[in-house]
Amino acid sequence: MAPPTSVANAAPASASLPAPRRSSKLLIGVVLAVGLLAAAGAAAYVFLPRFTGAASTEAAKPPVPEKPIFVMLDPLTVNLQAEGRSRFLQIGMALRVRDEHAKAQIVEFMPELRSRLLVQLSNRAPESLVTPEDKARLAEEIRTALNAPLTPQTPELGISSVSFNIFVVQ
Structure with a gap:
């Protein structure tokens, strides 16, 4: 089995x-x-x-910023609206512009732009130029005044900012 x-x-x-x-x-x-x-x-x-x-x-990656374009203005000396005694403002600045075309326009119309600056700055009281906020406000006012079209046919200049490199009130 x-x-x-x-x-x-x-x-x-x-x-x-x-x-x-x-x-x-x-x-x-x-x-x-x-x-x-x-x-x-x-x-x-x-x-x-x-x-x-x-x-x-x-x-x-953040975008690479474009190279800034500046136009340096020769320093200006302006009589200020002071009561009693003579006061002066000596100011030098650089204008930051958007492109080379705007830079060329500024250089071409420089006498008119300097005249605009002199008129605007000579109406100031010395006390209105003391604090950093006053200077920032002045820079914005200058940018607005200089950006205005130079002729009726031209657009605004394209000034993006104003930087002071000389600012003396005497």
């Missing part, structure tokens, strides 16, 4: 032999799929930052 049991035991053992072959093929397929996915992930990690990272870093 022992031999038939061994034959009966041998049949299920031979039936289980093809199962490991199928599972080994499945295992090899899973390992290959995981390997391919890992390779694709590594390639994406290496190559995608070059394409998307460059665009995102360029977008994240």
Whole structure:
């Protein structure tokens, strides 16, 4: 009886032999799929930052400011509206303009612009030029006055700011 049991035991053992072959093929397929996915992930990690990272870093970079264009004005000395004694304002400034065309217009019309400045500054009281706020207000008023069109056909000059480099009240 022992031999038939061994034959009966041998049949299920031979039936289980093809199962490991199928599972080994499945295992090899899973390992290959995981390997391919890992390779694709590594390639994406290496190559995608070059394409998307460059665009995102360029977008994240602040814009490079343009080189400023300044027009230096010769210093002016102006009589101020003082009661009792003579008071003077000596002032030197630089005008920041938007482009070279505006700079050329300012240089071309400099006598008229200096005249505008003299008229505007001579109407000041010395007490109105003391604090930093007074000077900032004066700079804005000068910018507005000088920006006014020089002729009816021309647009405003494009002066963006006025900076003082000499400011003496005597």
